[in-house]
Amino acid sequence: MVPLNSNSSNNDASENNAGDLVLSDIEGYYFDNRTQRYYRLSSAENRVQGVPNWADLIGAPQPSLRSGYDWRDYLDGPVLRRRHPERIENLPFQRLVELLPYGRVGRITMDRSVTALRWSRYGAQRRTRSDLRKRAEMGDFKYASHMVACYKDRKPVIFSVLKKRNSEGNSIGIVRTKVERASNGHMELDISYPETMWHSICDGVARAFTVRNITDGSKVVRCVFDDRGDIVDMQFMRMENTVKSVAFGPSPTVATVGTENSVLMYDYTRKSIMYDLPCPESAQAVVYKDMGGEVFAACGRRGILAFDLRQPGGNYSYRLEAPHCCSMQLLRNDRHMVTSHFGGNLLAYDFRMRRPVDAYKQHVNTTNWTLPVTLDNRERTVAAAGSDGVIRIWCFNTAELLASLKSPYRVREEYQVPRFVHGDNWYGNMGYPAVLTCWMDVMQLSEMSIPQYAAFPNDAY
Incomplete structure (x- = not known):
């Protein structure tokens, strides 16, 4: 325990009743009504014997130090603009000027704010399997x-190089793709690779x-x-x-x-x-x-x-x-x-x-x-x-x-x-x-x- 006044005793806070100790508006300190002095709180990670911490005075677990931070403080400027363009208008204007590149402020959309309900629903839609x-x-x-995919009229042509068993060389060929409609109405892709499609070449990778x-x-x-x-x-x-x-x-x-x-x-x-x-x-x-x-x-x-x-x-x-x-x-x-x-x-x-x-x-x-x-x-x-x-x-x-x-x-x-x-x-x-x-x-x-x-x-x- 480190008091602000050097003339005070280190055991003053521990000898008081809990009702005499009040959490101070100064972060990291508490106030003793009996001695009328401020003392430093003990941290939850590094507990000091006889010194109260934030949870002892409030009666509840201490919140995270970043709990009061806005969610935008976790993101860098360019990441924020790309991931959440609809919320960029909620930033302070001076902060917005600092984030945008080259000192230019472009068009800001003011009517696209997303509520918490819509945002949670939007996040649920992104879960895939x-x-x-x-x-x-x-x-x-x-x-x-x-393996490489090339496209001809939006159709994939898959170019592959495979290592053959018991052989020092590789085989180059094309993997055939064919689109078929399944019974559920979805379009499914069929794959095949005929043996006549393979061309042999030694000591190579594609x-x-x-x-x-x-x-x-x-x-x-x-x-x-x-x-x-x-x-x-x-x-x-x-x-x-x-x-x-x-x-x-x-x-x-x-x-x-x-x-x-x-x-x-x-x-x-x-x-x-x-x-x-x-x-x-x-x-x-x-x-x-x-x-x-x-x-x-x-x-x-x-x-x-x-x-x-x-x-x-x-x-x-x-x-x-x-x-x-x-x-x-x-x-x-x-x-x-x-x-x-x-x-x-x-x-x-x-x-x-x-x-x-x-x-x-x-x-x-x-x-x-x-x-x-x-x-x-x-x-x-x-x-x-x-x-x-x-x-x-x-x-x-x-x-x-x-x-x-x-x-x-x-x-x-x-x-x-x-x-x-x-x-x-x-x-x-x-x-x-x-x-x-x-x-x-x-x-x-x-x-x-x-x-x-x-x-x-x-x-x-």
Whole structure:
């Protein structure tokens, strides 16, 4: 006990009756009517013998220190604007000016306030669950090293690379998809993969239409397929360095390749390297941004480096504070990017602010594995597989966890992490999001049982 007056005794408060002790309006102190002095309260976490705490004087448990805070104080400015645009008008005006970027105050809607009843009902609508629809054995294939979904007239063409049993090479092929109407009226997706569709290639894993190997002396392969999903052409590019990541841009015939010490842009038509951009560390992930002609490379501890191809010299123009990034997905609006990091962070970056504006919680990556992260074809959901083997799906705009698909086995090695693709209009009516997952030698199709319009209202931004 520490009195405010140094001449008072430390045992004064403990010798008084409970009726003489009154909780003071000064936070953390109480007033003794007998001695007419203020004394410091004992905390509930660190109790001092003979010194009362808040609960002793009031006769009730002490509330949390943040109980009086407004719910908006828990959110950062950009997150608040994106998740709750209908409540932004309730903030003080000065606070609102500080939150909006570039010092500009745009249009503020005053007639969209949401009551507590409507808000709780809105939250209840967002609860989803996954429902298994299809299951297929993969035969002689042991596991999938990569899966990519391409779209032709809003119909998915799934490009997959599978590891065959008792074989050093991989098999590349197309997973057939067919929409059928079930007895309950819902549109269901059927999957098949004929043996004639597989094309064999040695020492490779796929990355967005490309195939690379993970040993010295890599080769990058560009696969071209027709409207039916048949591969009609395969173009190779051999490299001396080890390929770490591959992306496409600015055209379908140009591959952006991240290596141990540089980022290369190779033109398959001209059979030549267009750009050679030096990197301080290995480029674990690369993406090409059409708007502005920029290439982003994840370079370990240095973060994400942005190379402007319009500027000579090959030096990066700026960088994002995103250390140990292993996977990136760029949105079509060229303003946001979803990044996955070693250690478990799954973040959404805004290029205008050059910092993360959202964090997708519960993602797990306790290893140095490069885990897959994808966006659906309408960019409404973010899906990522963790090192625990669980596929989690979040709403991109609100960062709310929508569904989790648990692994049927315990993941111990990187190749056991499931590969998957997901979309929201595979059924023709754009009503039920679906996830096609390859659990080792079993392929499963799951769909969320809640309609798309209830799970993703048009309240973004």
